[in-house]
């Protein structure tokens with residue numbers, strides 16, 4: 001079996017404990033992953049802290065930091081096929097998706113490489129004579145980056161890229177599920193020539209996560225995962241009053257009006273829910289459709305869901321692969337069963353197939369008569385689409401906002417005025433109009449409510465890893481008068 005290592009303080013370490021990683025396509029162990037102890041985490045944070053203060057990193061100009069990031073981007077691009085194969089093997093995400101996504105991950109590093117020397121301070125027109133006052137944008141310090149199993153290279157790029165551009169150092173904790181691609185990514189960090197300790201990569205479960213988030217030398221916790229873990233993280237952050245940015249789940253509405261191009265909407269909806277086997281935070285998992293076109297949309301969606309090629313994730317012809325873990329598949333089955341018990345009508349799928357691997361078929365539930373079924377309210381994080389009909393635009397908006405989440409949303413309509421009203425009314429961090437799931441390093445990404453806070457992508461993310469230092473400089477050569485001598 002392959003055995004992976006941690007990357008701490010510029011060196012690859014064999015951990016004292018390991019755990020088996022299962023191939024989701026077969027359910028069989030294929031590799032041994034290092035399991036970080038509290039001592040490993042401490043070593044990594046101490047190394048990151050030393051690196052943050054050390055001249056090898058803090059003495060670099062922002063442009064030099066940018067050049068290192070650019071080198072990393074090129075290495076990620078060159079290694080994309082290898083990284084994609086590893087991610088597919090370890091998480092079950094299909095090779096078509098991992099290949100395309102990892103090639104694009106390089107663009108995120110490129111974007112932040114270019115941005116490193118554009119993080120500017122400011123000069124203030126201060127209201128006092130003989131005084132210069134300006135603001136310096138300085139890095140916050142050690143960033144703890146914690147990611148879930150889906151899209152680990154992508155979810156870490158949106159943290160590591162801006163954090164390094166800002167001048168921070170990073171301890172990156174891969175998920176205990178499918179960590180192989182990130183542990184492999186550490187080799188590229190090493191090859192790019194970052195000073196030791198600037199980026200450290202380890203993996204482990206909640207215990208490693210706790211050790212990292214409570215460490216007194218962590219200044220910012222950048223987390224992607226579920227809301228329940230986020231609550232633990234926010235409590236942990238109270239220990240050191242560290243900053244947090246939280247990218248959490250969603251229950252994103254995908255709204256189709258009767259004037260929309262239904263074929264286009266159906267294609268976008270199928271991609272929006274079944275891509276990544278539904279393990280996507282922005283999955284358009286609530287299909288809200290105007291009643292007059294509900295049957296027409298359902299017929300299209302059912303036909304497409306049933307035509308999907310399910311198979312081995314490493315085959316280019318596969319369109320839907322297995323889920324990452326057995327636990328996740330069983331959770332999805334329970335949620336579908338509970339929704340049917342609550343009155344949802346099964347349109348297609350809905351049953352765990354026989355055989356090896358953690359497969360689950362594309363599933364559609366008509367929840368029009370059960371709008372409070374679990375599949376409408378809770379994040380499934382799997383290939384399950386709930387469909388609910390509405391009559392009016394007001395109803396559509398009310399239903400769209402009837403969620404504790406607020407990450408993404410999609411609106412399909414040909415009416416420009418209605419599109420604008422929906423954009424204004426929807427409470428979510430992202431609104432896609434007549435498209436879905438488009439992302440870019442240039443565009444901020446994030447949500448509110450149970451979907452978290454903070455933004456990844458764009459300049460906003462880099463600024464989030466900085467703090468402002470206010471500098472006062474007196475320009476007069478006259479001595480400061482003795483304050484206790486009356487004049």
Ligand code: NAD
Nearest residue numbers: 147148149175205206209210225226229232247248249281
């Ligand atoms: P999770 O919250 O269980 O785990 C995420 C990470 O947190 C893992 O690395 C895990 O080891 C770590 N962790 C667990 N307990 C911890 C603790 N007490 N302290 C510190 N770290 C701890 O999430 P998951 O189930 O692996 O991932 C699925 C969730 O991630 C979904 O809710 C999904 O929507 C969300 N997600 C959000 C985005 C986004 O950008 N908004 C992107 C992808 C996934």
